[in-house]
Amino acid sequence: MAISWYLVVSALIFCIGAGGVLTRRNPLVILLCLELMLNAANLALVAFSRMHGNLDGQIFALTVMVVAACEVAVGLGLIVAIFRRRMPIDVDGIKELQG
Amino acid sequence: MAEVIFFIAAIGALAGAIGVVTLHNPFYSVLALVGHLISLAALFLLLRAEFLAAAQVIVYAGAVTVLYVFVVSYVGDGTVPLGRGGARLRVIAGLFIGMLFVELCIAMLGSGLKAIDGDGAPYVPGFGSPADIGEALLTKFQLPFQIASLLLLTATVGAVMLARRRDGGRALDDRPYVPGQYITPRSLFSGTLAEAVGRMRAPPEEPRQPAPVPAAAPAPRDGANPASGDDAGEEA
Numbered sequence: 001m002a003i004s005w006y007l008v009v010s011a012l013i014f015c016i017g018a019g020g021v022l023t024r025r026n027p028l029v030i031l032l033c034l035e036l037m038l039n040a041a042n043l044a045l046v047a048f049s050r051m052h053g054n055l056d057g058q059i060f061a062l063t064v065m066v067v068a069a070c071e072v073a074v075g076l077g078l079i080v081a082i083f084r085r086r087m088p089i090d091v092d093g094i095k096e097l098q099g
Numbered sequence: 100m101a102e103v104i105f106f107i108a109a110i111g112a113l114a115g116a117i118g119v120v121t122l123h124n125p126f127y128s129v130l131a132l133v134g135h136l137i138s139l140a141a142l143f144l145l146l147r148a149e150f151l152a153a154a155q156v157i158v159y160a161g162a163v164t165v166l167y168v169f170v171v172s173y174v175g176d177g178t179v180p181l182g183r184g185g186a187r188l189r190v191i192a193g194l195f196i197g198m199l200f201v202e203l204c205i206a207m208l209g210s211g212l213k214a215i216d217g218d219g220a221p222y223v224p225g226f227g228s229p230a231d232i233g234e235a236l237l238t239k240f241q242l243p244f245q246i247a248s249l250l251l252l253t254a255t256v257g258a259v260m261l262a263r264r265r266d267g268g269r270a271l272d273d274r275p276y277v278p279g280q281y282i283t284p285r286s287l288f289s290g291t292l293a294e295a296v297g298r299m300r301a302p303p304e305e306p307r308q309p310a311p312v313p314a315a316a317p318a319p320r321d322g323a324n325p326a327s328g329d330d331a332g333e334e335a
Contacts, residue, residue: 001105002216004208006146009109011203013116013135015196020120022192028125028171032132035163036116039139042151044207050146051212053220055231058148059240062232065158066247070254072163076170077261083174084262 006047014040025090027082031075038068105145111138129167136160146219148227 017036024030042061049057082094115135119128136159143152208215225231236244 001101001145001218003219004215005105005109006142007207007215008204009112009142011200011207012113014203015200016113016116016120018199019192019196022195023189024120026125028167028174029119029128032119032125032128032167035132035159036119036135039136039159043139043142046143046146046148046151049148050219051214051217053223053226055227055235056239058151058227058232059235059243061148061151062154062236063243063247065154066251069158069163070250072166073254073258074261076166077258079170079174080262 003047003051007044010040010043010047012040013037013043025092027075027079027091030091031072031079034071034075035068038064101145104141108138108141108145111135112142125171126168129164129171132167133160133164136164147222150227150229150232 014037017033017040020033020036021030024033042064045057045061045064049055049061112135115131115133115138118131119135122128122131136155140152140155140160143149143155214220
């Protein structure tokens with residue numbers, strides 16, 4: 001398969017994830033859509049790594065996975081903290097940072 | 100053959116992504132994400148990234164997804180109705196992602212990269228294997244590797260600090276906070292390392308008959324002194 005096919009799939013997944021981030025209101029689903037966008041970037045990185053025959057792109061993708069795992073941990077911790085305070089689980093209801 | 104696998108995996112990845120965005124129950128969204136990640140791992144395998152495919156399945160589809168499932172079942176399954184987004188916002192978002200897709204395609208396919216229509220560089224055996232990745236991580240990318248581990252540590256500490264119980268739990272129940280309220284009385288030996296290695300045994304629930312036990316097994320002193328459970332067994 002030509003590399004361009006992978007890039008088109010990656011662009012499609014990125015756009016679907018971006019649409020989810022824009023339209024959904026549950027912060028859990030927004031985090032899932034962020035995962036989709038990061039994975040699309042990973043696919044593009046691995047495709048370019050294959051195109052050049054160079055491993056650096058795969059290392060970059062691994063680093064992106066590490067950052068995504070950190071983001072999930074902190075984001076889910078935030079959601080749990082919001083839930084503990086009995087605030088609404090709705091991103092539009094949490095507009096102000098009041099400590 | 101590679102084309103067939105590519106199209107199956109690509110359709111699976113796209114269907115999983117659409118499922119994540121459109122399904123209403125967050126639990127089903129997480130399940131759709133698992134399907135998406137496994138299809139993506141198949142695409143990674145087609146691109147000769149063996150180690151990344153394995154890490155994707157283990158780390159993402161395994162660990163991260165389990166974390167999501169736990170939080171979804173803790174927070175709730177989304178049956179609490181959220182405010183509607185409004186049709187206008189959806190139309191604007193659709194227009195935006197359409198434009199974004201066209202722009203990405205123009206940027207990538209019209210970039211004039213010559214090798215973009217080829218099958219990639221000639222395959223060298225061992226490309227993308229764990230040995231190569233490990234060597235690159237420990238030589239050329241040593242500093243990013245260390246920074247990534249520091250980032251993981253920071254994120255772990257931050258997540259614990261964010262999700263811990265604040266205010267002594269006053270947000271959950273309205274009873275006034277008493278110092279020491281959450282030090283729950285427990286059996287003296289439960290949960291200690293000494294119990295784990297078998298140095299001490301938890302005493303029986305009710306005191307045994309006094310005849311067959313001459314010296315061992317002190318009576319369970321529930322809540323007597325929970326802080327000194329480590330070495331209190333020696334005194335018996």
